[in-house]
Structure formats: C-alpha cells, structure tokens
Amino acid sequence: MKAFAELYDAIDATTATQGKVAALVAYFRGASSEDAAWAISFLVGRRPKRLIRSSDLRAWAAEAAGIPDWLFEESYTQAGDLAETISLLVPEVEDAPSDMSLAWWVEQRLLPLARTDPADQRVALLAIWRTLRGTARFVFNKLITGSFRMGVSDGLLVRALAQVTDVSTDAISHRLMGQWEPSGAWYDRLKHPDTDDADWSRPYPFYLAYPLEQELAALGASDEWQVEWKWDGIRAQLVRRRGKTLLWSRGEELLAGRFPEVEQTAEFLPDGTVIDGELVAWRDGAPLPFSELQRRINRKTIGKKLLSDVPCAMIAYDLLERGGEDLRANSMRDRREALATMVGALPIGGTLHMSPIIASHSWEAVSEARAGSRAMRAEGLMMKRLISPYGVGRKVGDWWKWKVTPLTVDAVLVYAQSGHGRRAGLYTDYTFAVWDGESLVPFAKAYSGLTDVEIREVDRYVRQNTLEKFGPVRTVKPGLVFELAFEGIQESTRHKSGIAVRFPRISRWRTDKLPRDADSLETIRAMLRATKGVA
Amino acid sequence: MLRVTESGLYCDAGDFFIDPWRPVARAVVTHAHSDHLTWGCGSYLVSDRGVGVSRERLGQYADRVEGMPFGEVRTINGVRISMFPAGHILGSAQVRLELNGEVWVASGDYKTDPDPTCDAWEPVRCHTFITESTFGLPIYRWPAPRDVFAGINAWWHENVAAGRTSLLFGYGLGKAQRLLAGLDPSIGPILVHGAVDRMTALYREAGVDLPPTEYATAQRGLSTGAMIVAPPSADGSAWARKFGPNSTAFASGWMLVRGARRRRSVDRGFTLSDHVDWPQLLGAIDATGAERVLVTHGFTGPVVRWLRDKGLQADALATRYEGERDDASEPASDATGASPDVAGDTSAGVQ
Structure with missing residues (x-):
C-alpha cells in the first residue's frame, strides 16, 4: 500500500507527462502481479461498488474524530471531498503500522466490507483508520467512497505499461478493454509477448475525432472527405463473434440486454463482424431527442412498454472487422463500402441503418448542411478523410467533429452552491433563471465556463449578497447576468420552467448587463419552436 | 467596550479605533497587513517592533506612526491600552483594553506556532477576547514547522539536482521572512523579489536573523539552483518566466x-500558516480565560457554535478583515475589496 501511496504522491506532485510515465514505470517494475493488476484496475477508473453508506461513513468518521456531526459537515463543505475530510479529521496513530500490499488491502480489507453488516463495518473501519497513515489512508478512503482518481490518462498508463512489458501500446490498450478481473494471472497475461490472444469478446479501441478549430480550407479539397451527421446518442461497437452479439459503449461498458432490438437485428450479421456506430432512440426513420434515449439508458431491464415507447436503433458508421479480419488499416472509403454491402444484405425492417453521407462537393455545401444539424437532431458534422485508417484514441488530422454553434441565453444567477475537488470551498455551482413576467424562474444549472479569476469574483459576490441559506445552497440577490450556451432544448414536465436544456455551460459573464436585461422564458420557448426539427 | 461601526472596531470611551478599514482620526493597529492597516488615518499607535514595517507600508503617512513597547500601559481618555505579542508577523500585537476593571483583548491575526522572526504569542487574561477564525475548522491542523521546512529544503535540493530554479511564493510581509529564516543557505544562493526585499531589510534592522539574500533581477541571468522567494502575485508573471526552468511552490x-493546492496550480504546496489552526485556536481561547469570545474573519459560524456548545458566551463579529487568502499576495482591504463572510451568521451587537 505504501508503494501505491507513493505513486499517488508522485503523480500528484507533477504535471509533466514524462514525470508521470516515469513514476508509473517505476511502480509497475517494483509491484507484484497482484498489486499491478489492482493498480491498473483503479487507474483506468474501475471502482469497487459502493461499500458503505455515505451517512454511516460520515457518522463514524465524526465519532473517530471526536466532533459533532454538524462540524463534520462544515468541514466536508470546506474540504470538498469526503475521503480527504475523513483523512484530515480522524487523528493519526503514532506507531508506524506494518506495510501490507495493495492487493491485501483490497482483497482482505476493502472488498469484504461489502459483505459485512453496518455494525461490523464500523468496527472494521475504525481499525483500518488506526492502522493506515498519510496518503495511504487517504487513498483507502478514496477507494471506499468510490471516488478514487489519479491524474493519469489511459494513454499514459498504456505507454507506461508498454514500456514495462515490452508489449506494443496497441496490444496493451486492446487487452485493457472489455471484461477482466484484476488478478495476478490477468496481469501476467497482459504482459505476455504473444499478442495474438485477443479475447474474442473485446471491441477495438474507439477512434475519436478532434473538434474542428481551423478554417475548412485548411483541410484541403472537400471531396477528399466523408461528411456525416454527428448523431447525438451513445457511441458503441457492435461485436458479432462466435454466434454471440456484444454491444460495447465508448466507456467500455457492456450494454448487454439494454438494446434487445439491436441485438435481434445483429443476429443476421455474419460471424467475425465489428461495427462502429451510434445507438439512438429511433422512430419512423429518424432519431428521437437524446432525452428519450436517456429513458432507456437509465434502466437495466427494459420493459415492454418502454421498448415500444422508445424504440432504438444503431446508426452504423464504420466496419472494423469482417469475417474475423481486422479492417482498421484499410481506408475509410473501403471500409464504408464494405459496411454498405454488409448492412444492405440485412433483412428489411431491421434496426441497423447506414449513417447517411452528406454531399461534400464544396465546403459551402458542407457549411450549409451543418446549419441544418439541429433540425436533423444531430450535434453537427463528422468529417473523416476518405483515405484514413481507423486509428486508436484521439489523433489529430484525419477525423474532425464540427459541432453546431450552441444556442445562447442571457440568464441571472439566483442560487449558488460550493463545489468539490479543486473548487472546494468556493461557490462554483450555479443555478440560473430567466424572466417569466415579473418573476425569475430557474431554468438551468451550470458548473463550467468561468476562469478561476471570475469564479473568485462570483464567489465574493455570492458571499456578500446571500439572501438565504438552505444547507449548502445560498439564494443570491439577483445581480449578475451570464450568457449560457447549450446544445438543445426540450419541453419538460419535471422542471418548473417547463423546459430542459442540454449541456448548459457559461459562455461568458455579461458584466454589461443588468438582471432586467436578461432573457425571458418566452424567448426560450420561441427557440424551442424554431429548433423543433422536422427530419 | 468595542463595537463595529462603518469604519471599524470603535472604542466609545477612548474615542479610537482598532484596525479601522476606513480613515479615522486615531487608530490603534495590531499589525501592518493591509486589511488591518488603512491609509490616511490621523494617527497610528503600533507596537515598537512594528514601527518600521508600518511606516514602510504607510508611505506618505509614515510620520503619523507612533510605537509603544510591549507590556507598557498608556491611557487614552481613561481607557488603559497595552500591547502583547501576537506571533503573527514582526511587530504584530494583541491590543489589551481596560476600563473600570473590565478587560478586552483584540488579537488581530495570531499564531502560537514557533516563528523566529517575531515575538511569540502570549496569552493575555481577559473578560472578552476577540479572535480571528481564518482556519477555524478541525480539518486545519498544522504539521510541525520544522517538518515543513525540511520539506521545503528537500524540494530545493531536488531542484538543484535537476538544474531548476526554485520559486517559492508567500506573502511579502511576514511569510516571506519566516520562509527565509527556515531555508538552509548551504543548498544554494537565496534571491528575493523586490516586494520581499524591502520588508526583509526592515526585519534585519529590527534585529531578526536571516540568511544572506540578493535582490533578484531577472535580467541578470541566474545561476540555476537558486531559491527565489516572491509574493504570490509574481506567480505566472513575466518576471517569474524570465528565470527559465523552474519549479514553483506556495506556502500557506x-x-x-x-x-486548494490543485487550484493554485503550483508544483508544490507547503502547509505553513501565520494563523492558528483549530487546536491552537481553541487552546488560545482557553488560555485567555475569557468568558466571552467574539469571533471575526474566517469560519465564524462553526467556531461560534462550537464555543457556545462548550458553554462559552460567543458571538460573531462582522469585520472586514480577511486573514490569509489563497489567491492574492496579501490580505488587501479597502472599502470595496474586502469580503467578510457574514451571511447567516449570528452577528452580535457589541458594546
């Protein structure tokens, strides 16, 4: 555990990529296979299921710290992180404990907590807090609260592991995808030099596009590009092997059973097929709004009613494997042709549709198409170079996403709540309102978009202009106006304003405007009417 | 004996202010940080040890500063005033007021941790104690300063080995000199930013023992491996960038x-404060024997509630002092700049 805590400190102390990779390499060189497996599992963001109820955890930590619950909560609000609050509050025991391995701590102490009743959890935890010190205790608390995160991207981890194991980065990232249980044996397989072992169920690493920031002309001739809609759904790979269908989300989550209608169509695909596409809610030949899809995402089991209320489909972008052969090195043009052939051979009435191609004879035509994205319920355009292979991760140059300009509204800050992590102790989570006649109606929450300097100014304003406090939330005297950007508007019965916006964020602080200059609900309703697309 | 007015903490009987935030005729000042020392007052009474830094701070008003030794008693309109060390920065004082047998102590900013650059805090028995609460939550427990300095010197060592300059940020008045006093000059040359340099000279004049420093002129080209002590406002400035490869740290x-450490986006954060932490705060309050505690700038709400739960008479006092900020070079106070966090607190009518 000590070595893992040292790795945590080393990563925390540097922002340099080189330094992070070096720290990872040093850790994995010295770690046992069991420890390495757990470390990787945590580094890629896997978390043990919630082991202990947060309210229990707080109560026991307050007890161990010898402070009342209210003071624990005040401290938590300031520190902004439960695991850290506990680490700071529970006194450390002076005598140095023996150092057990990460695997021991996880397998013998952490995971058994899930099978323990609360009374015994309490005893176990108090003992653990007495045994661990410093960063090790903080890391353990982060694991218990399911909020462990190290500042290492998957890319850096793969680089470090490739360096340690002498296996190519592609093979490492492939082996890290899909389902695996952290164990010494698994880590030994990860290290294995024979890379022809790819687990049959695994998807390929997703190839991602960069946002387009330069002029279109800089991309060269428009006809060298395949232009498609950027659909607003769940990016996924459909893997058809050994007579089975597996749907993988981009977050490498298996979507088994969530999209039965798609799996049904997939049964007609030949073995050894992998399709990259977008899962969307779909009716009458067109996608439904993302909020409809959300009703499906949030359910583990899909009932008959939901299935008929929100039918889904997959829009196919790319063919990565055909007849068991990896096509990724082939050109986009070739892969698209093969994909069309394959999808064309499916029975009519299925749930797998080709992603339509948008005419790209000129950049003007492409620009014009983008302007119509919202009516198509698309987020914008995807542009893929016709000669491009299907790469790994995010690489600059061949694939670009060009989103539509967001909708904007000027709104008034009405509630503020303090943030977490690096924003702990600062009022950074805001609720904004627009006018409905003479009153302000809250309509969106936004957490991002301001600079650190602006956040401090707003924080100061909030503290000086608090009207009321409700727990962590402060009602703020209307005074600050912000321009909010968002991607789409929906009618909503769950929101007081009757509307819900997608991806709201602050685009700028309108210091030139007073609350009375802010927009009204009617303005937003008009936007809603204007964007209600007819596909 | 003291009440909060628009201009500051006012003593009716004595007709003077303690640490006013607006210009007043007569100011009694605990220390020279700008949220406690306002420009343009008619006269300033400070501790003897604080005269130099206060005059430096006041510029054109320097000649209005008068010092009095710690422990000496002076009577203004019948109110007996004396000063005792607060341990915050050079010359920082707690102001003791006595009228008809009733004793109040306004402690300004203070700490009880050891600090070779200023006189150590002393408990002063009183009926009413006015205390800051900058770090008034139990999460704040300071590591031993010697361990922190060991960490700073180790970091400096690492940087020398890696051919980097060390840029260490801390308030120009107080923190910077405390940092200098804890540095190991055998590791390399120590340079100081202009804002630190002036104050450091005054510390030396006051007899504080500090290692040799040089004025850091960026143009001159530096031997790598130097330690540069600068105010936080220099972080990310054109001045700081001139020093080439470097590692940055903030001491607070x-x-x-x-x-908070991540928000600062420096390479390292060292926990070193010139304020009391939670146990020290409670210990200090206890040591004064005060039956009534007025809590200012910081976590007034939690501290007041804690003290009340312990059976003390406690109230929040809405002042404009800022204590230690994590974003600016120093607590800066003026009519618009300060931001006391008083919403929802139980502000007291103080007499």
Whole structure:
C-alpha cells in the first residue's frame, strides 16, 4: 500500500507527462502481479461498488474524530471531498503500522466490507483508520467512497505499461478493454509477448475525432472527405463473434440486454463482424431527442412498454472487422463500402441503418448542411478523410467533429452552491433563471465556463449578497447576468420552467448587463419552436 | 467596550479605533497587513517592533506612526491600552483594553506556532477576547514547522539536482521572512523579489536573523539552483518566466487541503500558516480565560457554535478583515475589496 501511496504522491506532485510515465514505470517494475493488476484496475477508473453508506461513513468518521456531526459537515463543505475530510479529521496513530500490499488491502480489507453488516463495518473501519497513515489512508478512503482518481490518462498508463512489458501500446490498450478481473494471472497475461490472444469478446479501441478549430480550407479539397451527421446518442461497437452479439459503449461498458432490438437485428450479421456506430432512440426513420434515449439508458431491464415507447436503433458508421479480419488499416472509403454491402444484405425492417453521407462537393455545401444539424437532431458534422485508417484514441488530422454553434441565453444567477475537488470551498455551482413576467424562474444549472479569476469574483459576490441559506445552497440577490450556451432544448414536465436544456455551460459573464436585461422564458420557448426539427 | 461601526472596531470611551478599514482620526493597529492597516488615518499607535514595517507600508503617512513597547500601559481618555505579542508577523500585537476593571483583548491575526522572526504569542487574561477564525475548522491542523521546512529544503535540493530554479511564493510581509529564516543557505544562493526585499531589510534592522539574500533581477541571468522567494502575485508573471526552468511552490495554510493546492496550480504546496489552526485556536481561547469570545474573519459560524456548545458566551463579529487568502499576495482591504463572510451568521451587537 505504501508503494501505491507513493505513486499517488508522485503523480500528484507533477504535471509533466514524462514525470508521470516515469513514476508509473517505476511502480509497475517494483509491484507484484497482484498489486499491478489492482493498480491498473483503479487507474483506468474501475471502482469497487459502493461499500458503505455515505451517512454511516460520515457518522463514524465524526465519532473517530471526536466532533459533532454538524462540524463534520462544515468541514466536508470546506474540504470538498469526503475521503480527504475523513483523512484530515480522524487523528493519526503514532506507531508506524506494518506495510501490507495493495492487493491485501483490497482483497482482505476493502472488498469484504461489502459483505459485512453496518455494525461490523464500523468496527472494521475504525481499525483500518488506526492502522493506515498519510496518503495511504487517504487513498483507502478514496477507494471506499468510490471516488478514487489519479491524474493519469489511459494513454499514459498504456505507454507506461508498454514500456514495462515490452508489449506494443496497441496490444496493451486492446487487452485493457472489455471484461477482466484484476488478478495476478490477468496481469501476467497482459504482459505476455504473444499478442495474438485477443479475447474474442473485446471491441477495438474507439477512434475519436478532434473538434474542428481551423478554417475548412485548411483541410484541403472537400471531396477528399466523408461528411456525416454527428448523431447525438451513445457511441458503441457492435461485436458479432462466435454466434454471440456484444454491444460495447465508448466507456467500455457492456450494454448487454439494454438494446434487445439491436441485438435481434445483429443476429443476421455474419460471424467475425465489428461495427462502429451510434445507438439512438429511433422512430419512423429518424432519431428521437437524446432525452428519450436517456429513458432507456437509465434502466437495466427494459420493459415492454418502454421498448415500444422508445424504440432504438444503431446508426452504423464504420466496419472494423469482417469475417474475423481486422479492417482498421484499410481506408475509410473501403471500409464504408464494405459496411454498405454488409448492412444492405440485412433483412428489411431491421434496426441497423447506414449513417447517411452528406454531399461534400464544396465546403459551402458542407457549411450549409451543418446549419441544418439541429433540425436533423444531430450535434453537427463528422468529417473523416476518405483515405484514413481507423486509428486508436484521439489523433489529430484525419477525423474532425464540427459541432453546431450552441444556442445562447442571457440568464441571472439566483442560487449558488460550493463545489468539490479543486473548487472546494468556493461557490462554483450555479443555478440560473430567466424572466417569466415579473418573476425569475430557474431554468438551468451550470458548473463550467468561468476562469478561476471570475469564479473568485462570483464567489465574493455570492458571499456578500446571500439572501438565504438552505444547507449548502445560498439564494443570491439577483445581480449578475451570464450568457449560457447549450446544445438543445426540450419541453419538460419535471422542471418548473417547463423546459430542459442540454449541456448548459457559461459562455461568458455579461458584466454589461443588468438582471432586467436578461432573457425571458418566452424567448426560450420561441427557440424551442424554431429548433423543433422536422427530419 | 468595542463595537463595529462603518469604519471599524470603535472604542466609545477612548474615542479610537482598532484596525479601522476606513480613515479615522486615531487608530490603534495590531499589525501592518493591509486589511488591518488603512491609509490616511490621523494617527497610528503600533507596537515598537512594528514601527518600521508600518511606516514602510504607510508611505506618505509614515510620520503619523507612533510605537509603544510591549507590556507598557498608556491611557487614552481613561481607557488603559497595552500591547502583547501576537506571533503573527514582526511587530504584530494583541491590543489589551481596560476600563473600570473590565478587560478586552483584540488579537488581530495570531499564531502560537514557533516563528523566529517575531515575538511569540502570549496569552493575555481577559473578560472578552476577540479572535480571528481564518482556519477555524478541525480539518486545519498544522504539521510541525520544522517538518515543513525540511520539506521545503528537500524540494530545493531536488531542484538543484535537476538544474531548476526554485520559486517559492508567500506573502511579502511576514511569510516571506519566516520562509527565509527556515531555508538552509548551504543548498544554494537565496534571491528575493523586490516586494520581499524591502520588508526583509526592515526585519534585519529590527534585529531578526536571516540568511544572506540578493535582490533578484531577472535580467541578470541566474545561476540555476537558486531559491527565489516572491509574493504570490509574481506567480505566472513575466518576471517569474524570465528565470527559465523552474519549479514553483506556495506556502500557506490553505495548502493543507488538496483541492486548494490543485487550484493554485503550483508544483508544490507547503502547509505553513501565520494563523492558528483549530487546536491552537481553541487552546488560545482557553488560555485567555475569557468568558466571552467574539469571533471575526474566517469560519465564524462553526467556531461560534462550537464555543457556545462548550458553554462559552460567543458571538460573531462582522469585520472586514480577511486573514490569509489563497489567491492574492496579501490580505488587501479597502472599502470595496474586502469580503467578510457574514451571511447567516449570528452577528452580535457589541458594546
């Protein structure tokens, strides 16, 4: 555990990529296979299921710290992180404990907590807090609260592991995808030099596009590009092997059973097929709004009613494997042709549709198409170079996403709540309102978009202009106006304003405007009417 | 004996202010940080040890500063005034007021941790104690200063080995000199930013023992491996960038919490504060024997509630002092700049 805590400190102390990779390499060189497996599992963001109820955890930590619950909560609000609050509050025991391995701590102490009743959890935890010190205790608390995160991207981890194991980065990232249980044996397989072992169920690493920031002309001739809609759904790979269908989300989550209608169509695909596409809610030949899809995402089991209320489909972008052969090195043009052939051979009435191609004879035509994205319920355009292979991760140059300009509204800050992590102790989570006649109606929450300097100014304003406090939330005297950007508007019965916006964020602080200059609900309703697309 | 007015903490009987935030005729000042020392007052009474830094701070008003030794009693309109060390920065004082047998102590900013650059805090028995609460939550428990300095010197060593300059940020008045006193000059040359240099000279004049320093002129080209002590406002400035490859660190009590450390986006955060932490705060209050505690700038709400639960008479006092900030070079106070966090607190009518 000590070595893992040292790795945590080393990563925390540097922002340099080189330094992070070096720290990872040093850790994995010295770690046992069991420890390495757990470390990787945590580094890629896997978390043990919630082991202990947060309210229990707080109560026991307050007890161990010898402070009342209210003071624990005040401290938590300031520190902004439960695991850290506990680490700071529970006194450390002076005598140095023996150092057990990460695997021991996880397998013998952490995971058994899930099978323990609360009374015994309490005893176990108090003992653990007495045994661990410093960063090790903080890391353990982060694991218990399911909020462990190290500042290492998957890319850096793969680089470090490739360096340690002498296996190519592609093979490492492939082996890290899909389902695996952290164990010494698994880590030994990860290290294995024979890379022809790819687990049959695994998807390929997703190839991602960069946002387009330069002029279109800089991309060269428009006809060298395949232009498609950027659909607003769940990016996924459909893997058809050994007579089975597996749907993988981009977050490498298996979507088994969530999209039965798609799996049904997939049964007609030949073995050894992998399709990259977008899962969307779909009716009458067109996608439904993302909020409809959300009703499906949030359910583990899909009932008959939901299935008929929100039918889904997959829009196919790319063919990565055909007849068991990896096509990724082939050109986009070739892969698209093969994909069309394959999808064309499916029975009519299925749930797998080709992603339509948008005419790209000129950049003007492409620009014009983008302007119509919202009516198509698309987020914008995807542009893929016709000669491009299907790469790994995010690489600059061949694939670009060009989103539509967001909708904007000027709104008034009405509630503020303090943030977490690096924003702990600062009022950074805001609720904004627009006018409905003479009153302000809250309509969106936004957490991002301001600079650190602006956040401090707003924080100061909030503290000086608090009207009321409700727990962590402060009602703020209307005074600050912000321009909010968002991607789409929906009618909503769950929101007081009757509307819900997608991806709201602050685009700028309108210091030139007073609350009375802010927009009204009617303005937003008009936007809603204007964007209600007819596909 | 003291009440909060628009201009500051006012003593009716004595007709003077303690640490006013607006210009007044007569100011009694605990220390020279700008949220406690306002420009343009008619006269300033400070501790003897604080005269030099206060005059430096007041510029054109320097000749209005008068000093009095710690422990000496002076009577203004019948109110007996005396000063006792607060341990915050050079010359920082707690102001003791006595009228008809009733004793109040306004402690300004203070700490009880050891600090070779200023006189150590002394408990002063009183009926009413006015205390700051900058770090008034139990999460704030300072590591031993010697361990922190060991960490700073180790970091400096690493940087020398890696051919980097060390840029260490801390308030120009007080923190910077405390940092200098804890540096190991055998590791390399120590340079100081202009804002630190002036104050450091005054510390030396006051007899504080500090290692040799040089004025850091960026143009001159530096031997790598130097330690440069600068105010936080220099972080990310054109001045700081001139020093080439470097590692940055910030020394502040706020650095104890990871989120605050990440927000500063320096390479290292060292937990070193010139304010009391939670146990020290409670210990100090206890040592004064005060039956009534007025809590100002910081976590007034939690501290007041804690003290009340312990059976003390406690109230929040809405002042404009800022204590230690995690974003600016120094607590800066003026009519618009300060931001006392008083909403929802139980502000007291103080007499």
